[in-house]
Amino acid sequence: QSALTQPASVSGSPGQSITISCTGTSSDVGDYNYVSWYQQHPGKAPKLMIYEVSNRPSGVSNRFSGSKSGNTASLTISGLQAEDEADYYCSSYTGSDTLVFGGGTKVTVL
Amino acid sequence: QVQLQQWGAGLLKPSETLSLTCAVYGGSFSGYYWSWIRQPPGKGLEWIGEINYSGSTNYNPSLKSRVTISVHTSKSQFSLKLSSVTAADTAVYYCARETYAMGVWGQGTTVTVSS
Numbered sequence: 001q002s003a004l005t006q007p008a009s010v011s012g013s014p015g016q017s018i019t020i021s022c023t024g025t026s027s028d029v030g031d032y033n034y035v036s037w038y039q040q041h042p043g044k045a046p047k048l049m050i051y052e053v054s055n056r057p058s059g060v061s062n063r064f065s066g067s068k069s070g071n072t073a074s075l076t077i078s079g080l081q082a083e084d085e086a087d088y089y090c091s092s093y094t095g096s097d098t099l100v101f102g103g104g105t106k107v108t109v110l
Numbered sequence: 111q112v113q114l115q116q117w118g119a120g121l122l123k124p125s126e127t128l129s130l131t132c133a134v135y136g137g138s139f140s141g142y143y144w145s146w147i148r149q150p151p152g153k154g155l156e157w158i159g160e161i162n163y164s165g166s167t168n169y170n171p172s173l174k175s176r177v178t179i180s181v182h183t184s185k186s187q188f189s190l191k192l193s194s195v196t197a198a199d200t201a202v203y204y205c206a207r208e209t210y211a212m213g214v215w216g217q218g219t220t221v222t223v224s225s
Contacts, residue, residue, distance in 0.1 A: 045204055
């Protein structure tokens with residue numbers, strides 16, 4: 001299975017909105033609504049931000065939203081804040097009863 | 111509040127077997143899959159595999175020949191064994207509770223493979 005494709009880096013100014021893409025195939029992202037997104041700060045364990053494409057776990061800010069179109073899922077962070085600076089990973093269920101991650105995107109707040 | 115606590119050897123020699131265990135506290139053990147994920151230094155996350163309370167497993171095809179995940183239901187624990195390790199297996203290893211998404215994570219264990 002191949003890793004999902006994410007941009008290496010995305011940046012934005014405080015208050016702006018940014019979007020991170022996650023491109024897979026018709027065998028994973030395109031065929032299942034089991035895309036999730038994780039935030040990871042340096043030296044910390046990842047934190048679930050979005051599950052099943054667009055659902056936020058309890059306690060996650062509504063500034064984070066997810067969507068999907070075809071084989072590409074997206075994570076949008078609105079009202080960008082300094083604390084949002086972190087690495088972000090997408091993940092998808094695949095048709096082979098496995099999970100696959102994206103390569104990760106470094107978000108920089110300018 | 112579910113918490114995962116993991117432990118295991120942190121320094122291995124090439125060809126040895128990596129062994130880690132993850133204990134689940136404060137929540138149900140059944141009804142979920144339990145995953146192992148790793149992250150090499152400076153790199154991204156890699157899903158290793160999963161197991162449910164009845165022992166049904168799924169593995170990453172790239173690691174399948176070397177991986178065994180087992181469950182110890184009476185202790186609410188699950189374990190990872192990775193055989194014939196090399197330097198490429200050096201990583202932080204995480205356990206996680208999963209239902210298509212990893213909602214609860216362990217603290218991570220750094221495993222270094224070096225002669």
